[in-house]
Amino acid sequence: MNIPIVSLSDAGKSYNDLDVLKSVTMQLNQGEVMGLFGHNGAGKTTIMKLILGVISPSRGKVEVMGMAPDSKEAWHSRSKVGYLPENVSFYEQLTGLEVLSYFTKLKGFTNKKAKKQAIDLLEQVGITHAMKRQVKTYSKGMRQRLGLAQAFIGEPKLLLLDEPTVGLDPIATRDFYKTVDQLKSNGSSVILCSHVLPGVEQHIDRAMILSTGQLLAMGTLAELRQQAALPVAIKPSGLNGSVANDNKLNRFLTANCPDTLMVPEQEKLTVLSQLLNHEGLADLHVESANLEQVYQHFLSLTENSLQEPLLQVKGATS
Template sequence: MNTPLVSLIDAGKSYQDLDALKSVTMYLNQGEVMGLFGHNGAGKTTMMKLILGVISPSRGKVEVMGMAPDSKAAWHSRTKVGYLPENVSFYEQLTGLEVLSYFAKLKGFTKGRAKKQAIDLLEQVGITHAMKRPVKTYSKGMRQRLGLAQAFIGEPKLLLLDEPTVGLDPMATRDFYQTVDQLKSNGSSIILCSHVLPGVEQHIDRAMILSTGQLLAMGTLAELRQQAALPVAIKPSGLNGSLANDSRLNGFLTANCPETLLVPEQEKLSVLRQLLSHEGLDDLHVEAANLEQVYQHFLSLHEKQHELSLHGKQDESGERKS
């Protein structure tokens, strides 16, 4: 079994009375893309900072490339790590080329190689035309592209991306995901944190869902769908309302979607066979729950459990008073 590139074992971070990250266990393998999802304050950035070694865990263990990232021994391995923070900022007076050349030198590139790396990356993210302009003249989208270029310096072994597509137009977002796919194929491991869920799922291997510092779910999209037991939506066309008269199928219809069947995964094939027996059927569209629906399911479940817990505590306090 290969040693994970990143491992968190019961890792948590507390600030006085606040548990920013509760005991989380996760492993990231080489060449794997992990999607990290959660609302603001869920603990995503705290987890990234623990992996970067910027902060130390209050409990548990964090290892990156075989060592604690906050240890002195980990300094040399930081050149193999790329990071894009949620809010990027650079020296306003420097040009894009000067900014990237500077960061490339920090990562160990010689002066000549640093400039070449900077030019190549500026071309990759599509801002070559602005490379000799001061950063203060850049738009938000251009700054985000410059931030991505900075994170990609030296084809990092580990890449941490916090809201990487904020400020990017659809074309730039597409180009970004192509770069992620390329880095993955070259063996890089990536943790991708995003609020924008549509379009993410085909680029990640597994997903982690956090809420209030707690790990709610982790796995492939297929595994999370199975855990959530979300139905498959089957949309037939050409039946002109005849589904309502089919006793084997009308139980899967809902008032909100009169022409859509919401079917448990394990019954999908038998429902499809029954639909194919209808003479008027001219097309079928089968749609499994997407990442956004899976995310909302686990978040809603957590909120309900939290409410029940609060009611339980209130009832206990009421009983004690009486």
């Protein structure tokens, strides 16, 4: 039986009377990429700190590679963990090569191997041209690349990335996701936090959506679409308005999208078959709900539930 790389069982964290994380249960398997999504203050960074062993859970249990990450026994497994915080910070007076060589030594590399690993990683993230410059001369994007290089040291078994593409240009972002895909194919597990949902969607296996410290939903994108019951958008072309006269199809038209049918997932094939019977059909564009739409759906459920008591109070006092 394979032991999960990360396991949270009813894990929660409180500071005095404030619950910042409320009984979250999740597992991360080997070679899996988990997207962790939520607004600022949703509990994403708290989960990462629990996994790193920087803080301990107030209740429940956290295990990383089979042991509690905040225990003395977990020290030897920390070299197998890579972490990129949301705001990277390095010694300003050191060069990029000196910074990375220092971190590779902390991960257990000897002096000679540490320098070679550092140079290889700097090349991988595209800043070898600046490796002998002091970090204080680096732009925000270059510092982010240096942070990524630090997180990738030793091809970690577990990689925690908090807003990793902040400050990166499109080419650097593309190269970053290539590296994540490569690490995954080599068996590494990744937890990735990002507010840039369109860029993340095709690189994750599952998603966790958090709000105000509680888990709203978790699963593959297909599973989350099913839970949310979001419609499929089908846009035909070449029919010249004949869909509006088709009683089997016109009920799926909306005022906001008069040329697009918004169809429940379970009726998609029936609608496509009906459209194919129409003469003049030139093309079809079918688009399921994307990650951003799924995220907004689950977040809106929470916002509505928070507003309901307020509406009741207002009604009682009117």
